[in-house]
Amino acid sequence: MIMFIKIELNSDTPIYMQIYDEIVKAIASGDLKEGTVLPSARKLAANLGINFHTVNKAYNLLREHRFLLLNRKKEFVVQRSRDEKFMEKLKDQELKLFEEAIAKGFTEKEILNMLQNVLKRQKKSEEL
Amino acid sequence: MIMFIKIELNSDTPIYMQIYDEIVKAIASGDLKEGTVLPSARKLAANLGINFHTVNKAYNLLREHRFLLLNRKKEFVVQRSRDEKFMEKLKDQELKLFEEAIAKGFTEKEILNMLQNVLKRQKKSEEL
Amino acid sequence: MIMFIKIELNSDTPIYMQIYDEIVKAIASGDLKEGTVLPSARKLAANLGINFHTVNKAYNLLREHRFLLLNRKKEFVVQRSRDEKFMEKLKDQELKLFEEAIAKGFTEKEILNMLQNVLKRQKKSEEL
Amino acid sequence: MIMFIKIELNSDTPIYMQIYDEIVKAIASGDLKEGTVLPSARKLAANLGINFHTVNKAYNLLREHRFLLLNRKKEFVVQRSRDEKFMEKLKDQELKLFEEAIAKGFTEKEILNMLQNVLKRQKKSEEL
DNA sequence: GTGGTCTAGACCACC
DNA sequence: GTGGTCTAGACCACA
Numbered sequence: 001m002i003m004f005i006k007i008e009l010n011s012d013t014p015i016y017m018q019i020y021d022e023i024v025k026a027i028a029s030g031d032l033k034e035g036t037v038l039p040s041a042r043k044l045a046a047n048l049g050i051n052f053h054t055v056n057k058a059y060n061l062l063r064e065h066r067f068l069l070l071n072r073k074k075e076f077v078v079q080r081s082r083d084e085k086f087m088e089k090l091k092d093q094e095l096k097l098f099e100e101a102i103a104k105g106f107t108e109k110e111i112l113n114m115l116q117n118v119l120k121r122q123k124k125s126e127e128l
Numbered sequence: 129m130i131m132f133i134k135i136e137l138n139s140d141t142p143i144y145m146q147i148y149d150e151i152v153k154a155i156a157s158g159d160l161k162e163g164t165v166l167p168s169a170r171k172l173a174a175n176l177g178i179n180f181h182t183v184n185k186a187y188n189l190l191r192e193h194r195f196l197l198l199n200r201k202k203e204f205v206v207q208r209s210r211d212e213k214f215m216e217k218l219k220d221q222e223l224k225l226f227e228e229a230i231a232k233g234f235t236e237k238e239i240l241n242m243l244q245n246v247l248k249r250q251k252k253s254e255e256l
Numbered sequence: 257m258i259m260f261i262k263i264e265l266n267s268d269t270p271i272y273m274q275i276y277d278e279i280v281k282a283i284a285s286g287d288l289k290e291g292t293v294l295p296s297a298r299k300l301a302a303n304l305g306i307n308f309h310t311v312n313k314a315y316n317l318l319r320e321h322r323f324l325l326l327n328r329k330k331e332f333v334v335q336r337s338r339d340e341k342f343m344e345k346l347k348d349q350e351l352k353l354f355e356e357a358i359a360k361g362f363t364e365k366e367i368l369n370m371l372q373n374v375l376k377r378q379k380k381s382e383e384l
Numbered sequence: 385m386i387m388f389i390k391i392e393l394n395s396d397t398p399i400y401m402q403i404y405d406e407i408v409k410a411i412a413s414g415d416l417k418e419g420t421v422l423p424s425a426r427k428l429a430a431n432l433g434i435n436f437h438t439v440n441k442a443y444n445l446l447r448e449h450r451f452l453l454l455n456r457k458k459e460f461v462v463q464r465s466r467d468e469k470f471m472e473k474l475k476d477q478e479l480k481l482f483e484e485a486i487a488k489g490f491t492e493k494e495i496l497n498m499l500q501n502v503l504k505r506q507k508k509s510e511e512l
Numbered sequence: 513g514t515g516g517t518c519t520a521g522a523c524c525a526c527c
Numbered sequence: 528g529t530g531g532t533c534t535a536g537a538c539c540a541c542a
Contacts (some may be wrong), residue, residue, distance in 0.1 A: 014532060021224065027231035040514065051534045056515075067231060069270065072313060073542075074514045082233035087242065090229060094246045096149065101218060102254070103155035103195060105210040110248060114215065115243055118222045119236060126230070142453060142463075185456060277480060283487035323487060338489040343498065346485060350502045352405065357414035357474060358510070359411035359451060364503060370471065371499055374478045375492060383484070398517060423521070424529065435519045440530075491538045 004031075007048050015050060019058035024067060027078055029126045038068065038076040132159075135176055143178060147186035152195060155206060157254045166196065166204040263304050271306060275314035280323060283334060285382050294324065294332040388415075391432050399434060403442035408451060411462055413510045422452065422460040 005022045007015055026032040039047070041055040048055070054112040059076050066081040101111050133150045135143055154160040166172070169183040176183070187204050190196040194209040229239050260277045263271055282288040294300070297311040304311070315332050318324040322337040357367050389406045391399055405493040423431070425439040432439070445461050446452040450465040485495050 016532085018198040021227075024224075024231045025227050028227040042514080051513095053535090054533060057532090059515090065228075070515080074516095076515090080231065080233040086229070086232055087234065087238075091226060091242060091246055094226065094243060095250060096152075097218060097221065098195075098246060098250050099149075099152050099156040100195075101214070102250070103152045103208065104214055106215065108251065112247070114219060115222060118219055118226060121238070122226050122230065123236065127148065262389075277483075280483050280487045282485040319483075323484075336487070336489040336497070342485070342488055343490065346481060347498060347502055349481065350499060351506065352408075353474060353477065354502060354506050355405075355409050355412040356449075357470070358506065359408045360466065360470055361464040362471065364507065366471075368503070370475060371478060374475055374482060375496070378479060378482050379492065400517085405531095425528080436530095437520090441517090443530090451523060454530080460530090 005044075005048065007050065016054050016058040016061070019048075019055060019078075020061055023058070023062060025125070027067060027080070030124070032078050034078055034080045036078045038078070039077075133172075133176065135178065144182050144185040144189070147172075147183060148189055151186070151190060153253070155195060155208070156250070162206055162208045164206045165199075166206070168203070181254050261300075261304065263306065272310050272313040272317070275300075275311060276317055276324075279314070279318060281381070283323060283336070284378070288334050290334055290336045292334045293327075294334070296331070389428075389432065391434065393434075400438050400442040400445070402441060403428075403432075404445055407442070407446060409509070411451060411464070412506070416462050418462055418464045420462045422462070424459075 005019060007018055009015070010020065013021075023032065023038075032038075038044070038059070041059055042052050044045070045052045045055040059068060063070060063076070066079065066083060066086075068076045069079050071077050097109060132149060133241075135146055137143070151160065160166075166187070167175070169187055170180050173180040173183045187196060191198060191204065193205075194211060194214075196204045197207050199205050206250065226239060230236070260276060263274055265271070269277075272348060279288065279294075281319050288294075295303070297315055298308050300313070301311045303310040315324060319326060319332065322335065324332045325335050335374075354367060358364070389403060391402055393399070395402065397405075407416065407422075416422075422428070422443070425443055426436050429436040429439040443452060447454060447460070450463065450467060450470075452460045453463050455461050482495060486492070
């Protein structure tokens, strides 16, 4: 299995976080389907030219957040869990973000516009 | 000046975070207007029956995020900054949140519904 | 033999775990008696509309934990083993859980209340 | 600040887990009170004769589970969060454990006896 | 092979 | 000083 992950070594976001984000993005866009077995942490690390532990940390974080599971063959496999607790957390986070934006002086319309732009951008990447 | 802040001592969110959230909410809802001088950290702490440092931590975090500024008298004052960097950060955060939601298996419609519900809830508290 | 197992495809707990839990529950409640031959993994999988491997994983985990055994005909059979090692493990787990609860600030009374509620709920399902 | 933690290097439970358990136990018994600053990961590691990362892993796990928080001075501090979500999780775990015990053939009385013994043991260590 | 764990040494930003 | 992060190399149990 071939993984296309771009890593910016000189970014301010940690490498393991970049891997995390890229895999979530790939699941969201449909590039990684449910049941897909990810390359082993060691192989992906070799491909990216980084350390095994860095990839391992990303994989374990993804497992904690239920984007991956470890099967009995000790492979990391993509799952789409749809847990409702996540949605509740998301709601709380969004409420807090909106309050901050409005406290900053942005209007509801501006926020909605921004949200729609972001969703459009997301949808495009899904269609490619 | 009197501050109405509700603190849940038995919550799982830290107290300083609760103060932070409550003040942002008060600015968003219009209860706290630009230029309002907040009560000193010591007074608010006494009113809430909590430690001075806890309030101080919340105030400093709010200043860092440009919701408050420290005037010559060393008072914390409400400001509405409208900084565009915040909007950019917000976009990135929203994009990441949406990707996680979609990776979890939620549809675009479900997410939009959730967002509209959250905005409605927010608007109501603004009108009260 | 007919098995009544409810599977929530959109749950956050893995399906094989749900099957595991349901079978343990059925043994505890008396619905599945010692010596009962379970339907083959293939049949159960077909009935539930899920993958054969998922059921197989659950069955093997149950055998590992001595709730099932594999007879000469390679059928999975219910057994009630009463092994004391399990009780020892259980004690250790309970001790750790209690320590966590007390460290969280819950009182002994609260914990006892919770335990009695849980046992009552358990007993009711046994009587049905 | 002096920490009394016993580590079994030749145990089958990972060292970071032993540290985790010992600290939870210390909070439960009252040896570690809310607000207590833990020794730095580096110092504790030196005292125990183990690696910094091992202690760090334990500390971060404790923070994730809300037994510790990282203050603005980057110190790990004991907190007693009393979050209700924990109690809900605990209930589910207990229910599952009871079902397993009953499925094994243990009676309700035996389980209650065991639980009371464990609670007594816990209470004693709290009083010392 | 795999991931889980532990060790060791390094640089960073923050205070 | 602190924790956060990354690298490097090692041993283990498991399958």
